[in-house]
Amino acid sequence: MFAAICRILRSARKVAVVCHVSPDGDTLGSALALQLALFSLQKKAEVIVPSPASYAIDFLPGFAHTITPAQMAPDYDCVVCVDCTDPERLGDAAPLLARGVHTINIDHHISNTGYAQYNHVEDDASATGEIMLPLLEALGVTLTDDMARCLYVAICTDTGGFAFANTTSRTHLAVAKLMAFDLHVEALHQRLFRDRSLAKTRLLGEVLTHMQAADGHAILWACITREMFEKCGATDADCEGMIDYLRDVQGVDMAAVLRENGAGNIKVSLRAATAYDVNAVAQAFGGGGHKLAAGCQIEGPIDAACARLVAEMQRARAQGA
Numbered sequence: 001m002f003a004a005i006c007r008i009l010r011s012a013r014k015v016a017v018v019c020h021v022s023p024d025g026d027t028l029g030s031a032l033a034l035q036l037a038l039f040s041l042q043k044k045a046e047v048i049v050p051s052p053a054s055y056a057i058d059f060l061p062g063f064a065h066t067i068t069p070a071q072m073a074p075d076y077d078c079v080v081c082v083d084c085t086d087p088e089r090l091g092d093a094a095p096l097l098a099r100g101v102h103t104i105n106i107d108h109h110i111s112n113t114g115y116a117q118y119n120h121v122e123d124d125a126s127a128t129g130e131i132m133l134p135l136l137e138a139l140g141v142t143l144t145d146d147m148a149r150c151l152y153v154a155i156c157t158d159t160g161g162f163a164f165a166n167t168t169s170r171t172h173l174a175v176a177k178l179m180a181f182d183l184h185v186e187a188l189h190q191r192l193f194r195d196r197s198l199a200k201t202r203l204l205g206e207v208l209t210h211m212q213a214a215d216g217h218a219i220l221w222a223c224i225t226r227e228m229f230e231k232c233g234a235t236d237a238d239c240e241g242m243i244d245y246l247r248d249v250q251g252v253d254m255a256a257v258l259r260e261n262g263a264g265n266i267k268v269s270l271r272a273a274t275a276y277d278v279n280a281v282a283q284a285f286g287g288g289g290h291k292l293a294a295g296c297q298i299e300g301p302i303d304a305a306c307a308r309l310v311a312e313m314q315r316a317r318a319q320g321a
Helices: 004-012 025-040 087-098 128-138 143-159 170-177 185-194 200-210 226-232 243-246 280-281 302-320
Strands: 014-018 043-050 076-082 102-107 118-121 211-214 217-223 254-260 266-271 294-299
Touching: 004 102, 004 118, 004 128, 014 280, 025 043, 025 076, 025 128, 025 254, 043 087, 076 087, 087 170, 102 128, 128 143, 128 170, 143 170, 143 266, 143 294, 200 217, 200 226, 200 243, 211 302, 217 243, 217 302, 243 254, 243 266, 254 294, 254 302, 266 280, 266 302, 280 302
Parallel strands: 014 043, 014 076, 076 102, 102 118, 217 254
Antiparallel strands: 211 217, 254 266, 266 294
């Protein structure tokens, strides 16, 4: 499939590279690396970000020039969706798929719905960034420090700093290529995994104070309300990584963080221990992801959404036990 994708990208005049809503390091790093590669091929390319990103990844090369769906041009002849499982993940950029231009879907999620004309999905890849590296090589692009830095962040964030079960020998081989460039690895890890604002620290305190448990404490969850955001001076982006604090508690099989998004829906992040499958939980609510990490949205109010989610988690845990 790379051959067809490369042919389309080489012939394209103006490309839209679309990230998913609530963008993380993988979608942004992969998209920005592709944009830089297209620039090197003398193509016009814009990276579209449907919703705000965390401050932890807004330092990426080219981030300052990303655009919102409201700023989309009318004349793209190719749309590349990066790390997006389905059209809903494109948010307000989804109408691009209906414009009759070439559409490409590059992803690593097992729940990907294959919605584009050209779909390249490798569910055994640790991150979309791990797929993007050989794609850029197939395009004949000469990698730069900025491209390598974007791809390193993409892979590093989706593997939890190379600590998650999705990290493989293939992951390390890809990163070994990137390490030949000037990455500033220590500074990247400081920004990605250790720096935390005061507002986020206060919100983390609220999350840990109000977390709840079921099945002993094999299932942990916490709800983040708009009142909590206001109390702490925090934003949606400050929720990034909160789920890890629950998942890392000894004896936890499944963890969830639910947050009110201000639009009547509840955004859910899910994590699981090795023997369990939160992708199945997410799919029960129209979401998806991976076996050990997934997400979905549930209609509010938050208390009712929480009850439905926990019941589904208990069912999935019982099946995986």
